[in-house]
Amino acid sequence: MAESSMPSEKTNPPLLSVRGLTAAFRSEGMSLDAVNGVDFDLTLGKTLCLLGESGSGKTVTMRSLIRLLPPTARIGGRIELDGVDVQSLDDEHLRAIRGTKVSMIFQEPMTALDPVFTVGHQIAEVVVWHEGVSWSAGRKRALEMLDLVQVPSARRRLDSYSHELSGGLRQRAMIALALACRPKLLLADEPTTALDATVQIQILLLLRELQRELGMATIFVTHDLGVACEIADRVAVMYAGRFVETGEIGEVIKTPQHPYTIGLLRSTVHAGSEKGRLTPIPGAPPDLLNMPPGCAFAPRCSRAVGACSDHVPELAQVKPGREARCILVSETTPS
Amino acid sequence: MKGEIAIQREHPTPASEPVDTLSATRPFLRVQGLKKYFRLRGGSFGLAGAYVQAVDGVSFVVATGETLGVVGESGCGKSTTARLLMRLIEPDEGQITLQDRNVGGHNGMSLRTLRRQVQLVFQDSYASLNPRHTMAEEVGFGLIAQGIKRAEARRRANEVLELVGLEPAIFADRYPHELSGGQRQRVNVARALALSPQLLLLDEAVSSLDKSVEAQVLNLLIEIKNRLNLTYVFISHDLNVVRFISDRVLVMYLGKVVETGPVEKVYTAPGHPYTRALIASRLSMDPSRRVEAAPVAGDLPSPINPPSGCRFRTRCPFAESVCSLREPPLEAFGDDPAHSAACHALIPGSGHSRAPAPGGEPSTRANGAPK
Numbered sequence: 001m002a003e004s005s006m007p008s009e010k011t012n013p014p015l016l017s018v019r020g021l022t023a024a025f026r027s028e029g030m031s032l033d034a035v036n037g038v039d040f041d042l043t044l045g046k047t048l049c050l051l052g053e054s055g056s057g058k059t060v061t062m063r064s065l066i067r068l069l070p071p072t073a074r075i076g077g078r079i080e081l082d083g084v085d086v087q088s089l090d091d092e093h094l095r096a097i098r099g100t101k102v103s104m105i106f107q108e109p110m111t112a113l114d115p116v117f118t119v120g121h122q123i124a125e126v127v128v129w130h131e132g133v134s135w136s137a138g139r140k141r142a143l144e145m146l147d148l149v150q151v152p153s154a155r156r157r158l159d160s161y162s163h164e165l166s167g168g169l170r171q172r173a174m175i176a177l178a179l180a181c182r183p184k185l186l187l188a189d190e191p192t193t194a195l196d197a198t199v200q201i202q203i204l205l206l207l208r209e210l211q212r213e214l215g216m217a218t219i220f221v222t223h224d225l226g227v228a229c230e231i232a233d234r235v236a237v238m239y240a241g242r243f244v245e246t247g248e249i250g251e252v253i254k255t256p257q258h259p260y261t262i263g264l265l266r267s268t269v270h271a272g273s274e275k276g277r278l279t280p281i282p283g284a285p286p287d288l289l290n291m292p293p294g295c296a297f298a299p300r301c302s303r304a305v306g307a308c309s310d311h312v313p314e315l316a317q318v319k320p321g322r323e324a325r326c327i328l329v330s331e332t333t334p335s
Numbered sequence: 336m337k338g339e340i341a342i343q344r345e346h347p348t349p350a351s352e353p354v355d356t357l358s359a360t361r362p363f364l365r366v367q368g369l370k371k372y373f374r375l376r377g378g379s380f381g382l383a384g385a386y387v388q389a390v391d392g393v394s395f396v397v398a399t400g401e402t403l404g405v406v407g408e409s410g411c412g413k414s415t416t417a418r419l420l421m422r423l424i425e426p427d428e429g430q431i432t433l434q435d436r437n438v439g440g441h442n443g444m445s446l447r448t449l450r451r452q453v454q455l456v457f458q459d460s461y462a463s464l465n466p467r468h469t470m471a472e473e474v475g476f477g478l479i480a481q482g483i484k485r486a487e488a489r490r491r492a493n494e495v496l497e498l499v500g501l502e503p504a505i506f507a508d509r510y511p512h513e514l515s516g517g518q519r520q521r522v523n524v525a526r527a528l529a530l531s532p533q534l535l536l537l538d539e540a541v542s543s544l545d546k547s548v549e550a551q552v553l554n555l556l557i558e559i560k561n562r563l564n565l566t567y568v569f570i571s572h573d574l575n576v577v578r579f580i581s582d583r584v585l586v587m588y589l590g591k592v593v594e595t596g597p598v599e600k601v602y603t604a605p606g607h608p609y610t611r612a613l614i615a616s617r618l619s620m621d622p623s624r625r626v627e628a629a630p631v632a633g634d635l636p637s638p639i640n641p642p643s644g645c646r647f648r649t650r651c652p653f654a655e656s657v658c659s660l661r662e663p664p665l666e667a668f669g670d671d672p673a674h675s676a677a678c679h680a681l682i683p684g685s686g687h688s689r690a691p692a693p694g695g696e697p698s699t700r701a702n703g704a705p706k
Contacts, residue, residue, distance in 0.1 A: 053545035053546065053547065054516075054545055152633075166634035166635070167409075167634060168633070168634040169634065196408035196409055196572065196634075196635065197408060197572065197574065197613060197616040197617065198408065198612055198613060198616045198629075198630065198631050199408075199634055199635075200616070201616045201618070201626055201629050201630065202629040202632070204618075204626075205626070205627075205628070205629055223545065223546065224618070225546075225620060226617070226618025226619070226620050227618060229618060229619055229620050229621060229622045229625070230618050230619065230622075230625055230626060232622070249622045250622045250623060253620070253621070253622065263547060264546060264547060266550075267546055267547045267549070267550030267551075268546050268550075268620075269549075269550070269553070269573075269575045269576045269579045270575050270620045271575055271578075271617055271619075271620065272620075273575065273578075273579050275579060277554055277557065278550040278553055278554055278579075279550070280547055280548070280549075280550030280551040280554060281547035281550075281551075282551075284515040284516075284517055284518070284548060285515075285545065285547075
């Protein structure tokens with residue numbers, strides 16, 4: 001079980017280390033750069049939220065980590081997970097770490113679960129396949145897992161098909177499936193976005209509790225600041241395939257540095273929003289096939305200056321553990 | 336010519352409109368006992384012949400010029416209600432009255448007239464636009480259907496495109512795939528406005544937009560409403576957005592209205608246990624004050640076989656036997672007569688142990704909420 005207090009973060013070697021991650025989709029006469037250089041470390045017991053809007057590269061970043069992308073994708077950079085160089089793995093070894101070292105939960109459990117097998121069978125199959133145990137042992141684990149994710153009358157649900165479950169139960173079943181072989185890293189791709197408000201909060205609380213209990217590291221992709229506030233330790237705000245701001249979630253919310261983060265906070269309607277007018281970010285996110293030169297946010301940025309279009313600014317340190325990719329930030333705090 | 340009225344309503348002149356003098360006393364839209372059951376066809380064993388009770392006896396009014404927010408989770412009937420109001424589907428029972436005229440029926444308002452006054456904006460900005468229409472064709476389509484000449488429709492289309500912030504010279508001849516999500520939703524709003532309706536039904540109109548774009552469209556909706564004196568019914572699952580934009584709210588659960596009232600009342604002093612749970616399920620936006628316990632357990636039951644009596648009783652921490660026996664009526668409680676909820680615990684003499692004494696002062700339980 002990993003300690004998740006502050007000092008241990010410094011001494012623990014990171015579970016996951018990502019350097020210069022890029023992902024591009026190539027097809028005839030076209031190349032789309034979805035992720036343009038992402039670096040981060042993640043230790044056991046911690047949750048990193050990738051926060052961004054559609055097309056910001058958050059999901060592709062996450063899927064690149066286990067190379068779960070279509071064959072047209074080209075993934076570059078270094079990905080080291082628990083001592084394993086993910087980039088060098090062949091298909092067989094890749095399959096071996098998916099489910100044991102790392103597993104993933106998705107936004108839409110209805111399409112992620114197999115409709116022709118019972119929930120119990122699907123969970124047992126993972127255990128049988130990875131751990132070589134008998135089917136009855138696998139089924140026993142499946143029952144434990146459904147109990148763990150607080151599915152009521154779990155024994156009966158073992159023999160349910162996914163269409164027989166409600167949205168919340170389906171998502172719990174998918175979490176049970178993902179955690180069946182006790183992975184060290186959980187990848188969660190907007191797992192609560194399709195859920196109703198009263199169910200969403202239940203699943204977020206469950207994920208927080210499971211992480212406390214099992215001590216795994218989590219990468220959580222979301223577009224919702226509220227969800228990030230509930231679940232994240234650290235947050236990386238993404239825009240056009242790059243991190244534009246990183247830091248502890250509380251600090252990023254309280255003192256955002258990058259103009260995009262500031263704009264995003266201002267344009268989000270929250271419980272304390274004043275009636276009247278919002279302050280939106282003008283324009284729309286850039287077309288990934290036709291990126292502006294320099295800072296990708298410059299065309300929408302009210303503080304943009306000529307130099308913004310010269311080159312992509314570095315992700316500069318504001319203070320330890322806190323970075324922003326903006327020339328205004330790097331000018332005031334030379335690193 | 337039929338279309339003339341539509342074209343000329345662009346700049347409302349309250350003095351010359353007999354409608355507006357009436358509106359002070361009479362609601363713009365009145366819905367009474369609206370009911371729609373969908374029959375399940377074939378397929379699932381044992382379910383054939385069963386009904387989805389999508390909307391079951393919904394009544395409400397919308398005053399001229401106000402924004403009524405409708406909130407609820409999936410399956411609560413909010414979208415079905417919108418479609419019933421537009422007569423995209425026929426209600427099984429119930430009456431819709433628009434400015435004192437019945438909609439449908441023998442002597443009622445024709446659908447053509449209804450749809451000139453009420454327009455709907457859908458959630459999916461892409462699916463709701465015809466991929467083979469340019470924006471000008473799309474926006475002008477309804478006008479032509481209402482009998483307006485092509486050239487005039489085109490002129491009007493340009494006018495409303497400009498109104499929603501899309502330069503006609505740039506956008507009029509583009510196709511939906513050439514636009515961003517936010518621009519497409521602006522076109523949907525423009526199309527709805529082309530016939531100069533008085534009421535817009537916005538069914539999750541900003542829900543699929545990115546936050547930075549959602550704020551732009553919300554601002555646009557507010558601006559247009561003020562400029563054209565529109566009335567909105569704003570349907571959304573996003574509690575924060577509904578609070579931001581609405582004057583009054585209607586909270587729905589499994590096809591029923593469980594609470595309605597002025598927005599601040601409902602959000603600060605909710606009466607129905609479901610409303611309280613829904614409001615408490617909102618995320619905090621403050622990592623130091625995280626939600627620590629789920630406000631309500633479980634999922635929504637299926638609307639195919641909804642619970643007897645109060646439909647929320649299966650998830651309600653205060654459910655008692657009376658809740659399964661009788662359906663609670665929607666009644667005013669507390670200090671504001673406009674604020675009502677359908678909960679036995681708030682109704683004097685209902686037989687619920689938390690109910691105020693019959694005939695007694697509503698004093699101590701003024702805000703009725705069982706804690």
